[in-house]
Amino acid sequence: MEFIGIGVGRGIAVGQVAWMAPPPAEPSTAASGRGPERELERAQTAAAEVARELRRRADAVEGTAAEVLGAQALMLEDPAVHGSVAEHVARGATAERAVFEAFAAYRELLTGMGGYLAERAADLADVANRVIAELSGAAAPGVPDPGHPFVLVANDLAPADTATLDLDRVLAVVTLEGGPTSHTAILAREKSLVAIVGADASGLVEGETVIVDAANGRIVRDPSDDDLAAAAARQAELAAEAMAPIAPGRLADGTSVPLLANLGDPAGAEEAVRLGAEGVGLFRTEFLFLGSETAPTGAVQEEAYERLLAAFPERKVVVRVLDAGADKPLAFLGGKHEENPALGLRGIRALRRTEPVLREQLRALAAAASRTYARVEVMAPMVATVEEAAWFAEAAHGAGLPVAGVMVEVPAAALLADRLLAAVDFASIGTNDLTQYTMAADRLLGDVAELQDPWHPAVLRLVGAVGDAGAALGKPVGICGEAAADPLLAVVLVGLGATSLSMSPSALAGVRAELLRHSAVQARAVAEAALGADGAASARSAAAEAVALR
Numbered sequence: 001m002e003f004i005g006i007g008v009g010r011g012i013a014v015g016q017v018a019w020m021a022p023p024p025a026e027p028s029t030a031a032s033g034r035g036p037e038r039e040l041e042r043a044q045t046a047a048a049e050v051a052r053e054l055r056r057r058a059d060a061v062e063g064t065a066a067e068v069l070g071a072q073a074l075m076l077e078d079p080a081v082h083g084s085v086a087e088h089v090a091r092g093a094t095a096e097r098a099v100f101e102a103f104a105a106y107r108e109l110l111t112g113m114g115g116y117l118a119e120r121a122a123d124l125a126d127v128a129n130r131v132i133a134e135l136s137g138a139a140a141p142g143v144p145d146p147g148h149p150f151v152l153v154a155n156d157l158a159p160a161d162t163a164t165l166d167l168d169r170v171l172a173v174v175t176l177e178g179g180p181t182s183h184t185a186i187l188a189r190e191k192s193l194v195a196i197v198g199a200d201a202s203g204l205v206e207g208e209t210v211i212v213d214a215a216n217g218r219i220v221r222d223p224s225d226d227d228l229a230a231a232a233a234r235q236a237e238l239a240a241e242a243m244a245p246i247a248p249g250r251l252a253d254g255t256s257v258p259l260l261a262n263l264g265d266p267a268g269a270e271e272a273v274r275l276g277a278e279g280v281g282l283f284r285t286e287f288l289f290l291g292s293e294t295a296p297t298g299a300v301q302e303e304a305y306e307r308l309l310a311a312f313p314e315r316k317v318v319v320r321v322l323d324a325g326a327d328k329p330l331a332f333l334g335g336k337h338e339e340n341p342a343l344g345l346r347g348i349r350a351l352r353r354t355e356p357v358l359r360e361q362l363r364a365l366a367a368a369a370s371r372t373y374a375r376v377e378v379m380a381p382m383v384a385t386v387e388e389a390a391w392f393a394e395a396a397h398g399a400g401l402p403v404a405g406v407m408v409e410v411p412a413a414a415l416l417a418d419r420l421l422a423a424v425d426f427a428s429i430g431t432n433d434l435t436q437y438t439m440a441a442d443r444l445l446g447d448v449a450e451l452q453d454p455w456h457p458a459v460l461r462l463v464g465a466v467g468d469a470g471a472a473l474g475k476p477v478g479i480c481g482e483a484a485a486d487p488l489l490a491v492v493l494v495g496l497g498a499t500s501l502s503m504s505p506s507a508l509a510g511v512r513a514e515l516l517r518h519s520a521v522q523a524r525a526v527a528e529a530a531l532g533a534d535g536a537a538s539a540r541s542a543a544a545e546a547v548a549l550r
Contacts, residue, residue, distance in 0.1 A: 001221045005174070005199025006449060007214035008185045010487060010510050012234045013172035013194040014211050014223070017204050018146045020154035020161075023129040024138055027096035036089045043085050043095035046134040050127065051076040053140075061163050062267040067287055068123070068183060069163055075127050081106065096135045103128035123183075126158035143170070151212055153204050162187040172212035174199050174219055179449040189485060192506040198449035241513040246276035249501070249512050253519040257494055259512055260316070260502035262480060266304055269311035272505040276512065279316035279375075281428065281502020282480035283308060285361070289322055295357050298364045305368035313373040318428060318478070318502075320407065321361055323347050323381035333357065342442065347382025347409075348392060362399035369401070377403040379428055383420065384412045390423040407480070409433035414462035417469035424475075427466055429498070431481025435459050453536035454483035460496060460531055460539065467497015478502060487514035492543055494520075495527030522550065 032039050051073045058069035075081065081102055088098035107124045126141065133140045143152060143161050152170050156177040162184050165173075172194035178184050179198055188195035194214050201219055204210065211220040211231050220227055249259035260281030261272035272280070288296045288304055309317055324333060324346065333354050338344040351358040362378065369376040380392040383406040396404035405426035408414050413427075414434065421427055431454045436442060438459050441451035454460075463479075470477035478500040479493050485507035491514060493501065501511060518526065529546035533539035 003174075003199050003201035003204070003219040003221070005196040005201065005217050005219070006179065006185075006453075007217035008188045008195040008197060009192070009485065009507060010215040011172070011192070011194035011238060012211065012213045012215065012231050013151065014209065014228060014231050015149055015151040015171040016146070017153050017206055017208050017210055018144045018150040019204075019206055020152065020157070021141065021144060023125075023141050024132045024136065027094060027100050027132060027136075029097060030094070031092040032089075032094045034094075036092075039089045039093070039095045039098065040086055042135060043089065043099055043131070044082070046095065046131050047076045047082075047099075050130045050134055050140075053130075054127075057163065066163075066267070067264060068187075071290070072123050072127050075124060076131070096132050099128055099131050099135070123158070126161075145169070146207075151210055153201065156182075157184045165191065165193065167191060167193065172196075172214075174201055174204070174212060176200070176202055179452045186482075186504075189482065189504040189506055238510070242509050244509070244513060246509075247512070248278055249515055251494070251515055251518055251520055251523060253521075255520045257498075257515055258316070258500040259508050260318070260478070260480075260500055261505045261508070262482070262502050263308070266307040266311070268505070269308055273311060275505040276508050277505055279312055279318075280308070281316075281318050281478050281500060283317060283319045285320060285322055286324060289324060295360065298360050298367070301361060301364035302368045305365055306371055309368055309372040309374035309376065315374060316377060317374045318377045318379060318405075318480070319365055320379050320381055321358060322351060324350060342436070347407075348380045348388050349382065351380075352388075352391070358395065359399070362396055362401060366400035375403075376401060377405060377426065379405040379407055379426070381407045381430070382409055382433075383407060384410050386416060386419045386423055389420045393424045408462075408466050410437050411462060414465050417466040418472065421469050421473050421475050426476040426478065427470060428478040428480045428502075429463055429466055431459070431463070431479060431483035434462060434481065435483075438462060450536075454481065454486075455489060455530065455536040455539045457531055457533055457535070457539050460492065460527070463493060463498070464496040464527070464531065470499065471497055476500065485511065487511050488526075488540070488543055488547070490514060491518050491523050491547075492527045492530050495523035495525070518547075 054069050054073040058066045084102035084105065085098045088101045103124050129141050149169050149171050151172045151174060153174045156175050173188060175184055175197045176199060182197060185197050194212050196212055196214055196217055196219060199219060211223045211227060249257040251257060258278045260279045261277035262282040263269060263272060263280055264284045265287045288301055333350050365378060378396050378401045383389050389406045393404040403425045405424045405428060406420055407430045408427050409430040413420055417427065435452055435454045439451040439456060441448040467477050476499045477497055479498045480502040482503060483489050484493060484501035485503035487510045490501055490511045526543050526546045529542040530539040533542045
């Protein structure tokens with residue numbers, strides 16, 4: 001019997017199932033016998049202790065994991081949350097119940113807003129459970145320890161758990177919820193962890209042996225000897241790929257396809273270089289801005305940018321300017337509540353409303369670039385019109401940054417790619433958001449995870465339109481969404497006209513090995529096979545069949 005989900009990466013693992021323990025029970029609604037002052041003190045003490053633990057974990061890790069844990073700690077210090085807890089306590093609730101009610105209200109609010117804020121709602125649930133456990137003297141929610149290596153199965157994983165998994169014990173992760181861009185999926189890629197998310201696998205039984213095949217999104221229950229032998233052979237093949245000499249990305253006929261890294265802060269640069277990144281295809285600058293009441297100074301920005309650029313001498317580093325706005329609210333951007341923030345004032349739209357923030361960021365980038373040898377390129381997020389593209393290019397060039405491009409994340413940009421590319425120097429396709437907007441499916445909503453698939457022919461057609469425009473104008477078209485981390489899909493993307501691929505550094509080896517199996521002509525044939533399908537699953541199958549029949 002098999003269970004199907006969304007695989008993360010290409011890994012395969014065999015092990016015994018261990019289920020994540022359920023969260024604490026819902027606290028009683030009975031009135032407190034301690035009095036409001038004592039209950040408020042209990043709540044504040046527990047929140048402070050959980051925040052300290054989250055920060056301790058954040059200090060022990062790097063990259064996205066550290067960012068997520070730090071953000072969770074900040075949630076516990078939010079004055080609005082503290083005020084809500086105090087209100088419930090004043091009405092007679094226990095500290096446990098007050099925390100439950102306060103966080104539940106905010107979770108409901110953020111879930112309804114969608115996008116980035118919906119993702120924060122899942123984090124709020126974990127934070128609330130940790131505080132309630134602290135108050136009740138129970139163990140904090142966490143990963144089980146059956147005494148041997150295991151396959152971790154959970155409804156979903158909290159960031160605090162995913163970030164600190166013991167990879168010597170956890171062979172693979174299976175979650176019933178989540179999509180390809182959930183925190184579990186993102187952190188699993190960073191850790192090179194075998195994972196399947198959004199799986200219909202509630203029937204798995206504690207202690208049974210399973211094969212977790214991420215490449216095919218399958219969990220095989222009660223595997224046969226042949227199944228186990230095939231899994232072992234696949235593990236050996238992947239191990240050989242990982243040990244292969246690092247070389248520039250290219251196709252079998254020698255066509256160059258630079259393989260770049262997606263990075264969220266300078267701390268990941270060293271590891272990216274070690275894993276063979278030829279540069280950076282997406283450097284997210286939000287880490288400098290999120291959680292701040294004011295924009296960081298130019299000096300602070302320059303120091304961070306220079307640290308990153310120094311790690312990539314003579315190599316391309318593509319920096320995305322601040323991608324924030326209604327769905328990542330920042331006080332200094334002057335945003336306000338929106339009913340549908342994913343379609344609101346974000347990205348380039350928000351920056352045009354607060355032009356000094358963008359101008360200072362561009363100036364700081366140019367200053368940092370002048371002191372290093374990296375080849376700096378800059379791009380704007382959420383561009384939808386030719387006018388936006390031209391405006392940004394003029395601003396970047398005026399700041400002393402000679403190469404300016406746009407991200408293609410909405411269908412409008414893909415459909416007008418020839419005109420946008422006439423106004424800028426390059427395009428970079430963000431497949432996560434392009435899929436979300438093409439399929440009208442929130443990329444963070446597990447209920448529509450089956451639609452959040454960049455293999456869908458509608459998405460591939462838009463990628464192909466951008467690739468054709470780039471080829472006609474002689475301008476580069478990169479892929480910086482995590483679709484590039486899927487080796488077979490990477491071949492399709494190159495066949496559709498992508499000239500470079502950027503991904504989590506841990507995915508570089510697998511993509512490099514797969515590209516070497518195909519010529520440019522063959523990559524185009526595989527892409528055509530995928531385009532001829534009716535849906536995402538059939539597109540993947542068609543591509544795989546085209547490869548097998550060669």
